[in-house]
Amino acid sequence: MPLVRVTALSELAAADWDRLLPDDNPFLSHAFLSTLEESGSVSAATGWQPDHLLWQQDGQLLAALPGYRKSHSRGEYVFDQGWADACRRANLPYYPKWLGAIPFTPVGGARVLGDAAASAALLSALPEYLLQHQLSSAHINFTDAASNDLLASQPEWLLRLGCQYRWHNPGYRDFQDFLDTLMSRKRKQLRKEREQVAAADMAFVWYRGDELTESQWDFVYHCYVNTYAVRGQYPYLSREFFSLLAERMPQKIQVVIAERQTQPVAMAFSLVSGSTLYGRYWGCLAEFDRLHFETCFYQGMEFAITHGLREFDAGAQGEHKLIRGFAPQITSSWHYLLHPGLRDAVGDFLEEERAAVLQWADDALGALPYRRGEA
Structure with a gap:
């Protein structure tokens, strides 16, 4: 056979x-x-x-x-x-x-x-x-x-x-262009969420897979593990996975790290194709109001707009994505x-x-x- x-x-x-x-x-x-x-x-x-x-x-x-x-x-x-x-x-x-x-x-x-x-x-x-x-x-x-x-x-x-839920980019010029398509009350809610994060003195830096040092990968993995630990679960992926993947497909990896006063506090790990950003793993080492939404959703949406990607897949489940523009x-x-x-x-x-x-x-x-x- x-x-x-x-x-x-x-x-x-x-x-x-x-x-x-x-x-x-x-x-x-x-x-x-x-x-x-x-x-x-x-x-x-x-x-x-x-x-x-x-x-x-x-x-x-x-x-x-x-x-x-x-x-x-x-x-x-x-x-x-x-x-x-x-x-x-x-x-x-x-x-x-x-x-x-x-x-x-x-x-x-x-x-x-x-x-x-x-x-x-x-x-x-x-x-x-x-x-x-x-x-x-x-x-x-x-x-x-x-x-x-x-x-x-x-x-x-x-x-x-x-x-599941996907965010689609028909060709927005920038994030404000996206906001202009929303109902007034919803637009104000998204703006308020982003303003709360900005008021906490957060900065966001994007890295390609080959731009991260091993110490930064340690931070990424620590955040990833913590996401499971707070739920009393074991992580699926090993630390070696991240370094090995960065060697083999660095151009496909995009990681955004949230920094407060130059200290990293959270990250979101994504992969990218020619048309789609795939948000995969998130984690934080300190809790800040609305930081999850900014790191996992709004940063990814801005990245998709900037790089002309047509779709943002931010992961499974999550009805809370609907009010942020992710369609079923x-x-x-x-x-x-x-x-x-x-x-x-x-x-x-x-x-x-x-x-x-x-x-x-x-x-x-x-x-x-x-x-x-x-x-």
């Missing part, structure tokens, strides 16, 4: 993998995914065992599906713990399962990479792969339109919808469950959930602050 399993992306040449990518989404690149592995951030020990699936013919790589064997459901942002609990009560195994996703990253994009016919063949072979390796199910999260079309053509895959956007994931009873029950649940998500997204449009309906 042309289906091949690879348990370390280092087994593949970066050029062979990246040749399959349909766009410049940085999270799909060999550099990003291999850095997760080589830094120890994903491994069997962390419950994210690399299990990439390839479709090869005559020694040529035609399609690929980045994936992981999971022993839990943490770090996925598509929540199936309820399904796992139902299996536990019914004495059915749910873990290990197979997941096609970017670890810890709820960013949409292509998932089945490469030639369309080879991609379809790879997906068709996946159910047999699950049986052979005693995996309960396959899940492919945050898919783009092309992947949705491909998965919709496969039998017995179940579609799940979610809702439907997300998709797909699920293949081997057990027929579980598949039927989940299918019924997802049918009801899809209707509720679509209604929520439609209602959320009413919370946007634009006076002319721009989004």
Whole structure:
């Protein structure tokens, strides 16, 4: 069978993998995914065992599906713990399962990479792969339109919808140009938030990945870890991840550091493509009123305007983004469950959930602050 399993992306040449990518989404690149592995951030020990699936013919790589064997459901942002609990009560195994996703990253994009016919063949072979390796199910999260079309053509895959929020830049001249599109009350609220931060004597400095020193990366990581510590959780990423990624894809990294009287107090870490800023990690070492909004939202919006980026993806969840101009956007994931009873029950649940998500997204449009309906 042309289906091949690879348990370390280092087994593949970066050029062979990246040749399959349909766009410049940085999270799909060999550099990003291999850095997760080589830094120890994903491994069997962390419950994210690399299990990439390839479709090869005559020694040529035609399609690929980045994936992981999971022993839990943490770090996925598509929540199936309820399904796992139902299996536990019914004495059915749910873990290990197979997941096609970017670890810890709820960013949409292509998932089945490469030639369309080879991609379809790879997906068709996946159910047999699950049986052979005693995996309960396959899940492919945050898919783009092309992947949705491909998965919709496969039998017995179940579609799940979610809702995130994106800020769109139609070509604003500056931040004031954006503010001018808002209703008066909302415009005043955003101005007040920014003024509160400015009154705290904050300055913001942007750095590309290769412009940060190792001591600054220590600060970035300290902030990142603190975000989890305040919730009593362990961070997903290792310290080595940040330095290694800065070596491999420095041009894709943008970090803004908030300084008060020249002392760094907070940061936001982002990646960038040709059209999109992806806000990923935030952290602070001291609490200041409205600092989160300024560092994670308004600084990113200004960066997008300045650099002509059309979209700002500031991360998953967060209805508070609506009043700051981030419009609802439907997300998709797909699920293949081997057990027929579980598949039927989940299918019924997802049918009801899809209707509720679509209604929520439609209602959320009413919370946007634009006076002319721009989004």
